[in-house]
Amino acid sequence: MWVGGGTKWVIMSTTNPVGSATARRYERYLPVVEYVSRTAAFDLEMVKRACDGEKPAFVTRIVNELVSQGWLIRETSEGLYRWNTGRGTFSPRKWLDEKLFGTQLKASPEQERPRERLLDQGADQLRNSELIAILVRSGRPGESAMTAGEKVAKAFAGRLEDLAHAGRGSVKSISPAVEKTAYCQIMAGIELGRRIAALTDDKVTTKIGGAADAKAFCRRQFARLASDNKQEEFHVVTLDTKNQVIDTHQITVGTLDASLVHPREVFRPAIRDAAATVILVHNHPSGDSTPSREDLSVTRRLESSGKLIGIEVLDHIVLGKDSETSIREYDA
Secondary structure (H helix, E strand, O other), X not given: OEEXXXXXXXXXXXXXXXXXXXXXXXXXXXXXXXXXHOOOEEOHHHHHHXXXXXXXXXXXXXXXXXXXXOOEEEEOOOOEEEEOHHHOOOOXXXXXXXXXXXXXXXXXXXXXXXXXXXXXXXXXXXXXXXXXXXXHOOOEOOEOHHHHHHHHHHHOOOOHHHHHHOOHHHHHHHOOOOOHXXXXXXXXXXXXXXXXXXXXXHHHOOEOOOHXXXXXXXXXXXXXXXXXXXXXXXXXXXXXXXXXXXXXXXXXXOOOOOOOOOHHHHHHHHHHOOOOEEEEEEEOOOOOOOOOHHHHHHHHHHHHHHHHHOOEEEEEEEEOOOOEEEHHHHOO
16 A cells, blocks of 8 residues: 655555565655646746756656656747646556556456466466466566566467567567566577477377378478578488387588588487488478489488498488478489
8 A cells, every 4th residue: 555644655565565666766756746747837947846856857757758648748939838638637646556567467466367377277278468478477667577468469469470480679669578588588488388399299190101291290390490491400310110200310500411411420310229210301491392402412322321221211301481392202
């Protein structure tokens, strides 16, 4: 609750203490805002004299903020400020509450807070905005984590997958509460979820019966390669005698050529996994999954090497942005 006398106000709470820094800001703002709210017309010098203990620049900033929000109108010829009667009734405390606290999660009933709802009902019961709010974690004056979550969820409604590729600047332009730490938490949460989903899918469909299965598996497992399109990466998928996936291994990062993709490096993890067959995988940063002449050359070289050591190259999948190509089918 708020307890005060004259123009001095102190924040007190028995259940939800407000941060002392925010409390001090509230105490500092209130005398200035209350004075101007009681004055029909004034100039800056009047307010600065009335709030003698406050820094002049701070007083000017508050008045300018009220002008920018349409509460005050500045009469340029006279240097006076008047209240905009068409804006409605101005309440100093309501204005300060919205500015400094916004819709802070701490002010919400406990059963309505995302973290408490997650613990009580499970993560699957939360809306996208609530999950994002948990990742944002803490808001800023005037914008809570919940507000940030709602804004980001609305901006990506119907295309939530695009959030994974949104830059820090673009997300912050949606909500100023998404600072560097909050952005990192959102991206980390998305990537962890993607990796868990890939592992879950692998357990459901681990047997590769042909080119269609190989393409579907690689599209899921290496979704990052298809979407990032920054540089080429070469990976190998190891399989057992029943063509069930054992593991995946990164071999090289960089332009695909015979000198980089050496048989020794490709088949070393396959031998370690006691694999019977392997699937080769790499991406094209151009987004076009059509195999190049070098892709075909590397594939034939590795197929020949595999025959010598008794490990068959089942297929070579090339990932593009929106498609994937089986070299086994392409070169048939």
